[in-house]
Amino acid sequence: MKRKSVGDGTPPAICTPLVGNCKDEIIAELADILSKKPDMLEWRADFFQDIGNTAEILAVADLITSTARNVPIIFTVRSNREGGEPIPLADEEVIGLCAAVCTHTAIEYIDCELSNAPEHMVFLRDVAHKHNKKIIASFHQHFYTPTKEFLLAKLTEAQEQGMDVAKIAVMPCSMEDIITLLSVSLEANNQLNIPVIVIAMGPYGVITRVAGGVFGSAVTFAVGHKASAPGQVPIDDLRAVLHTLEQSMKS
Helix, strand or coil, X not given: CCCCCCCCCCCCEEEEEECCCCHHHHHHHHHHHHCXXXXXXXXXXXXXXXXXXXXXXXHHHHHHHHHHCCCCEEEECCCHHHCCCCCCCCHHHHHHHHHHHHHHCCCCEEEEECCCCHHHHHHHHHHHHHCCCEEEEEEEECCCCCCHHHHHHHHHHHHHCCCCEEEEEECCCCHHHHHHHHHHHHXXXXXXXXXXEEEECHHHHHHHHHHXXXXXXXXXXXXXXXXXXXXXXXXXXHHHHHHHHHHHHHC
């Protein structure tokens, strides 16, 4: 499979989550997901029961990268405040874990929430860049869609902090919210110098997962084995729709 990274252009890269709570579950997920040929994988380590064991996290990270081979991996510890699983680590400990993943594994992308303390983000950014890794600076709102101005400011903040990719994911409550998201994606893609990922969750959000690439979103997320967020579409269905959309726009 040709390697695809964030920001390679339309159609967007299709990323599927790994959400197993132990090594055996992740091995089973990988066997299922890799057969469907995703462009990227996201390891949602907040689902992993031994997240407090750094050595185990590094070992599983090595397992994932060696098994997935040429598929780029995103390492994510989603905080409970932004929709992740409850974990026994404080924010500063999560930053330390992410730094260890940057330093000791071949994982290419690290998700870092913009709600982290600025000094923690700067520290992780510097560690990542020292080891040729990239930071996806993210913001998630699982209950509603903030204003267009707020969301554009969040994406701009990621660039101003020297991050490599800017991501927002929100919950739409109406079709007007979807229009807001697509407009944000288009404007940010035109104004910023880094790739953007703009996702809406839930039933309305399917529109952004399918059409987001047309408006400049670099990555869309699909179910490979088990969803990590509401509204994710099975990867085979999403790929078929993206292919139809791409071909239709060329005609």
